[in-house]
Amino acid sequence: MTMVNPGTTSPETSLDKRFALAKTLAQEASAMALDYFNRRDTLVIETKRDMQDVVSIADRNVEKVIRDRVAAMLPEDGFLGEEFGHTEGDSGYTWVVDPIDGTAPFVNGIPSWCVSIAVVHGGEPVIGVISAPCQNELYAAALGNGAKLNGRVLTLDPSRTMQNALTGIGSNSHVSPETVADIVKRLLAAGGNMIRNGSGALMLAYVAAGRLVGYYEPYIHAWDCLAGCCLVKEAGGWYHPFPVDGDKLTKGAPVVAGGPGVRADLERLAGLA
Incomplete structure (x- = not known):
């Protein structure tokens, strides 16, 4: 008879535990962020790389709450947050968090x-949770479990293409204005149209929900896109591999993700085809 050590857990149990915690933390953190948002006139706003790259005490305090809860409940896990950087772990799991994506x-x-x-975990995002409290929306996905929006299963429609739907485009000071202008020009020339709302994570969530057909940003950080990439994949879409191994996790890279009907056009737009 095979004996099971009660102190060990299966990978599925480990994933489920972290998925449940991620959803709880996203809801608690977004409630805290929404409170700051509703009294934003009292916040001191600072700049980082440039005048468009801003941060406030809300970003820092929300990340600290998430970071402290993960450290208390799963001290063996690593953690990368936009505001306080990377802490190594030894469990093989690393949390990647943007406390407020779309600070501007x-x-x-x-x-x-x-x-x-x-x-x-294992070189890919296995959990993605995005909470948009102003819309009262919680997007949640875990590897092999599908993606949901407020409990409703998300399934992407392959008939939606670059030509009959909207494509999200991201930009920032890491990429030249000429490069962004060329991307938009080529998208329009291909019969598409674009939208930018200031949050890469939220636009990726919109891809998973079928509101956008795809998303492309030439340079983005892991905390802005990995949760959204997991959502898109679990909704039946795809994303171009994003580097997560070693110190690559802390570096920027392009993000390209979309539904099944836009892959060829989006890869062409991003120079991958």
């Missing part, structure tokens, strides 16, 4: 921001 919309009173929580 946030501080300007625009509701297109979210809390983004991913968990990476």
Whole structure:
């Protein structure tokens, strides 16, 4: 008879435990962020790389709450957050968190921001949870479990293409204005149209929900996109592999993700085909 050590857990149990925690933390953190949003006029706003790259005490405090809870409940896990950097772990799981993705919309009173929580394991994001409290929406996905929006299963429609739907485009000061202008020009020339709402994570969630057919940003950080990539994949879409091994996790890279009907056009737009 095979004996089972009660102190060990299966990979599925480990994933389920972290998935449940990620959903709880996303909801708690987004409630805290929403409170800050509703009194944003009292916040001191600072700049980072440039005048468009902003941060507030809301970003820092929300990340600290998530980071502290993970450390208390899963001290063996690693953690990478936008505001406080990378802490190594030894479990093979790393949490990748943007406490408020879309800080520029946030501080300007625009509701297109979210809390983004991913968990990476085995070289890929295996959990993706995005909470958009202004819309009362919780997007949640885990490897092999599908993607849901407020409990409703998300399934992408292959008939939606670049030509009959909207494509999200991201930009920032890491990429030249000429490069972004060329991307938009080529998208329009291919019969598509674009939208940018200031939050890469939220636009990826919209791809998973079928609101956008795809998303492309030439340079983005892991905390802005890994949760959304997991959502898109589990909804039946695809994403171009994003580097997560070693110190690559802390570096920027392109993100390209979409539904099944846009892959060829989107890869061409991103220079991957």
